[in-house]
Amino acid sequence: MADEVRAAPVRTARPALARSLRRSLIWLCGGLVGGTGVLLAILLVHPDSPPWAYWGYTAVCWLYFVAGCVAWWRRPSNGMGALIVWGGVSVSLLLVGSTAAPLLAALGTAAGTLPLAVVVHLLLAFPSGRLRRALPWAVVAAGYVVTLVLQFPLYAFDARMSALPLFVADRPDLLRTGIEIQRYAGALVMAVTAVVLVVRLRRAKPWQRRILVPLFGYGVLAVLFIPLSPNLFSRWFDWSPFAIGVSQLVAISGVPVAFALAVLLGGFARTGEVEELSSWLSAPTAERSGLSAALAAVLGDPLLEIAFRVPGRLDWVDSAGRPVGLPAPGDTRAAVPVELSGEVIAAIVYDSELIADPELVRAAGRVVALGVERERLTAALRASEQSLRRSRERLVETADRERRRIAQDLHDGLQVTLVLLAIQAQQLAHQPGATSAHRTGATDLRRGIDAAAAELRSLVHAVMPSSLLERGLGLAAEDLVDRLPVPAELVLGDVEPLPTPVASTAYFVVAEALTNVVKHAAASKVVVRLELVGGNLLVDVRDDGRGGASRDHGTGLRGLADRVDVLGGSLTLDSPAGGGTRLSVQLPVSQQGPDATAELARAQPDDRPRPPVLRPTELTVPDPLPVTATQD
Amino acid sequence: MQVVIGEDEALLRRGLTLILQDAGFLVAGTAADAAGLVRLAAVHEPDMVITDVRMPPTHTDEGMAAALQLARIYPSMSVVVLSQHVQRRYAVELLGEKRRGIGYLLKQRIADVDTFCADLRRVHAGGAVIDPEVVEIMVARADRDGTAIGRLTPRQREVLKLVAEGRSNLAIGTELHITEKAVVQHTSRIYDALGIAVDDDAHRRVLAVLKYLAQ
Incomplete structure (x- = not known):
């Protein structure tokens, strides 16, 4: 429990x-x-x-x-x-x-x-x-x-x-x-x-x-x-x-x-060891981040939470820096402020049916105020880290969305137009009374258009491959390996379905690594491995070439390292001179990105009842108390 | 020959319809999404369905899924799948579902109307037509990996490539400037090299192609 x-x-x-x-x-x-x-x-x-x-x-x-x-x-x-x-x-x-x-x-x-x-x-x-x-x-x-x-x-x-x-x-x-x-x-x-x-x-x-x-x-x-x-x-x-x-x-x-x-x-009464809190706080080994856990145990409300006020922000955050809301008036959950030197630094959100007396919560808040202040500073740090991370995630998502849009637009627009133009050119050749010079010219025109279409296809493919959109990472990686001029093997685990940002990042990692193998490695064999290992997607590209690759060479790998970092993953490049190159990337799959596909929901079940997130900026204190049988 | 078309781009749907009609095909109906295609195929039971891989509403592989489904339900119906980008897996899946009357082509191939219509007729006649680009990828891959196909002579490989594109022995002979008899000799050596048992020729041709694709 x-x-x-x-x-x-x-x-x-x-x-x-x-x-x-x-x-x-x-x-x-x-x-x-x-x-x-x-x-x-x-x-x-x-x-x-x-x-x-x-x-x-x-x-x-x-x-x-x-x-x-x-x-x-x-x-x-x-x-x-x-x-x-x-x-x-x-x-x-x-x-x-x-x-x-x-x-x-x-x-x-x-x-x-x-x-x-x-x-x-x-x-x-x-x-x-x-x-x-x-x-x-x-x-x-x-x-x-x-x-x-x-x-x-x-x-x-x-x-x-x-x-x-x-x-x-x-x-x-x-x-x-x-x-x-x-x-x-x-x-x-x-x-x-x-x-x-x-x-x-x-x-x-x-x-x-x-x-x-x-x-x-x-x-x-x-x-x-x-x-x-x-x-x-x-x-x-x-x-x-x-x-x-x-x-x-x-x-x-x-x-x-x-x-x-x-x-x-009966669950009516708290365990009520408020005094324990102060000695707990002064214990040198105490785990500070467990402050709300300690309050929850002491006040007898397992779902009790502390929401922190972070300087420079109007909303409240939890200890991990994630934005949270405070309960609205009339909710069964209520909040009391925690003050330090006259400033509201946090709020204790508790169940007003389990703890009828806000004074008790307030007293507990006074006892732990100093500890709360310490935890608040950590929360503030985490909150700014979170918002930085969110903004980087948004950048990657926006870039991906743009790539998809461009690929779709080209697919629906220019590529169709080129097919139709080529058909028209070919029909010119079949016109009754066309001379042989006309026919040759029209056929050449059609071939020229076909060549342009082929170029456009490879451009669209580089922006966002249709195989990735149609079937996901496995098919797209298979196609990359099929077309590689170097002997290649694909070891494909049961990785799908994947969240969209993870799938496209993994694809671009494989594509970039294989491009580098072809361009620089002079390898006789390359093995691409895609596997799920403990909630992480493992992307591993290994060749037996000349090695000596560095992530600082060229922008390709550096850009990918940034993408991987944004998704909370890691990228390792092992490339001793003469000893082949191994690029290894781990991407957490369970991490719930905002653009994550619906399948991701199964990855992280969190069925612990949470207080409804409401009203981010208003601190509500239940006063007068709701009258229930739990009081005198 | 009665044809049903599945293509979400209205202009291309119209263009394809006109080309086919000009070439003497009977276009029984056109659909803008996969569900519509399956419905029309059920209503008309045409000789052939031609569909794009990507279709609304998800713009993933709905057209491909519909093609496989139709190939399963109506064994006598030819199925041709068109795609912006061709790759091995789709060809293997189509041939895995159905050995005869299968086509998998780049969409751009439509423009070469004569070749395209000839390909459709070959499919209708029970052939399996795989896009030259897929075939080319496979040949390069076979060379690179040194598999059984990689050990075929260059001439044998040329013949196999044309077999995979669905050409008849006569057409291959014309293309390579050799006699039809020479083509037959090449193909039987190819079958031996790939370990394909004696069977009727059309079936063996497809097996050879499958071996070629699935390696």
Whole structure:
């Protein structure tokens, strides 16, 4: 997968901060699991409930701790992991309440319904673990008030709690009223929670709903099931206390697993190790060109890109110097600027559905700004190199196009005219009453026209051979070799189809090399080789002549070397005196020239989804943020 | 003899039509592209199609492809391909598809109307006519590479060249100022030298030419 590959540079420079966090998490998890384990051991010494209940609740605590720590570990900047651990703590308070020590028992009783508030908190804080809006914040606060404050009458006015230090008086009336208030307040909190969640579901994207619907549904049912189940199942279904206890345990134990999985697999949250970036940047071995890869890994958007602002240009370029566009407003992709000394030097283009908070991207941008500046200078260099290259490519293309046009025009125009003129001349000879002098003259005229036509043919052939236009390089090279006065062999691999500029450049290389062989080499044998080797077209012309050729002799070879260079190829001339001559040219075939033929499309499949290229000059920052279920 | 012409240049199409009509051929139809040529050939089933190698819309070898296709579909239809530039491969491909009634000529040959029409008639009679320029390239190539053909005597090579151009023994004799019998002797020695088995003469002539071209 792309993100795994691109994340590699980050892994090579695992910073101290992350190591420290992970050590802390191991200690935290170990401490909590150990602590509850000790608690369990104490409780099992003098149990006043059946042992399975202690075991069950301890196991649920452990589940919360482990799931929470795993989520925390994998998504350090996401608050959900910590919340899940907090849920575990709230469940463990129930165990604490079962101990014989009055103070601890009081604490446990006071926190008896706290886990329900934590589940509400988890529901409303998903997926980032934070509450950024007023309503969810108020609902969560209300949830804690209901479970902690409104719990008060249950231990202050209940005669069964008289042994506890929090007991005030035996007041059944106040107790009843208190229970009623807590019940209605709890129902209200749940109702508002349900409304908030439904609104979020409506705003969520379909793929988000696939995760949100089961998660929210399960959370809400768990919160309702736990307080209602004793009445419901014992009264109407005649369940035993054991069955009810187990079902409550199961219901509450599903919560940490569900939330941890949603955080890890849901694709909602970033890996969130912004702090890692700065240490990564200062690592001496870090690969700078992988900056966007590092940001992509850290922010959890595998398609994240950095677009650079290059001095003297209005558009944006990527790290290779190629022009790119920024997303338009309303696009699912968004961009935030990276500034250095008050100047916008780059933009981070990211998926606003994966990363809901542009502040986070902006913060990451601030951290990497210096690195971006360095990469920007490289990009600027590459961009100017690219534009130089493009302009040279255009020159070659224009020359080729012109050659083709001239060849076609001569073919359609002058050559046809010469045939027709020759026919007319010949017809003069056949005119009734023509004298023999007339006939001879007319036939000579026709021959003269034929000779002119032959000359024109060879001229057109030199400009752009028809065989190259008709069948491509193989046929054209075969014709060259056929007509050569020197014994020649053509070794023709399976090279076609070729992009037009590659085919014509290769043809002119062969033609020029063979011309030189005939003119200068005094060779007794020449071998022409055309083969595809590893994505390159290999053109090799070798003779056994006198050697001593140089690419500086004459303009032919030099011009060809330029053409080859423009196509990103290489030309080598090996011609020791007396040792024959070998001209070897490699032309990349996979390189996608702008004039490349359609067949070339198969050569370079790039099916990685790319951000749509839009609006080159405008930097758009999504503000206000699009409201989706990924936010609070 | 009924002829269908494929040529994209309107002036040349017209000129060719007039020449053929003057020479007593019946021009059943003319097409400006390869698809049109194949259609007309299917409709008229003429004795002969004459086509340019390059035709619209791609201006590559569409005419050649159409000629090969027609040679395959209609074994009795003669096929003559005209080209601005002649080369060995097209001649080999045409002869590979069909041994009789094949012609491959430079377009400029049209101007020598008498020779051109005589060539067409030879093709119609079942001959194979290859442009002298192709033949010349082959002879030069044979000389240069010292192959079996390169080892033929100069006289034998002259005879073979004229055989490849589709000439009859009588015509070769006239051209070289030797008797027809001498020509027959030369050709049988050529067949021996090239290792061509005894067969009917027309077939052997084409085999000799093919050997000549494909070496």
